[in-house]
């Protein structure tokens with residue numbers, strides 16, 4: 001992670017910095033690079049455009065860390081509207097949905113049950129739309145709850161997926177369990193600020209752990225979703241998949257909207273399934289700050305646009 005990464009990740013959870021950044025007039029144009037728009041209609045237009053170019057999509061209605069039940073229900077309702085739109089537009093075959101359980105109330109008192117009750121109708125609606133849901137993974141304190149909710153959802157909807165983060169020491173073991181159960185698993189490096197007691201902090205260690213997890217997922221019976229923009233890891237994944245004779249229908253690559261688009265096209269042109277993670281909605285602040293934290297050049301670009309406008 002770049003030097004400023006931890007500072008930006010702390011800022012991602014600060015209300016005062018949120019107000020400052022959100023109010024800056026030039027923020028919008030930088031945000032637009034990573035977010036499809038504030039409205040559902042814009043997200044659907046982006047989905048249609050990506051599908052026409054041969055990509056699959058996972059849609060994220062932005063929002064996280066809700067502080068009351070009413071907000072959690074609004075998140076649920078936004079996803080129910082999304083599922084309805086996917087049904088109406090017959091886009092379920094190309095687009096799945098990614099949800100953050102903290103947007104469904106996971107951090108509230110009794111939040112595990114609240115999040116489960118809120119996400120279940122979304123998973124049902126996704127199935128009715130011919131698609132599925134992937135549970136994003138948030139900070140390490142949420143992993144046990146999220147994986148338990150995944151297990152409960154998979155009893156009726158086995159196609160429901162989850163994300164695992166290679167920076168956590170526990171993740172290789174989680175991969176073993178999840179793939180043995182035949183689960184859909186998205187492997188990422190991890191985007192939160194984590195203590196050394198639970199996570200690797202060195203880039204090399206995180207990458208090595210990513211390769212170990214990849215080996216487990218690509219050897220197992222589950223569906224592997226290889227989510228990274230890292231050229232070296234993409235090459236390793238392609239080599240491992242080819243070596244294990246893995247069917248191209250048994251894994252896919254995933255990247256974020258607005259990040260390394262040439263690489264997205266290159267993989268798709270080689271015949272790989274490539275899914276683009278498309279966030280939309282008004283609550284883009286924390287997502288945006290994590291994207292800035294991942295790459296110093298993004299921050300420089302943001303700072304330059306602030307300076308040239310002031």
Ligand code: FDA
Nearest residue numbers: 136137163188189190191227228229230254255277291294
């Ligand atoms: P790395 O950060 O090393 O980047 C490799 C290269 O990719 C960089 O050198 C740069 O060229 C490019 N790049 C990466 N990020 C960029 C950016 N923001 N802007 C411009 N270029 C960039 N995390 C999490 O904790 N929970 C989750 O649920 C998810 N979900 C998720 C879904 C999908 C589809 C993706 C692709 C990623 C996530 N993540 C996530 C984020 C993930 O943990 C990680 O922070 C980012 O993917 C960046 O890591 P890379 O693997 O791309 O490597």
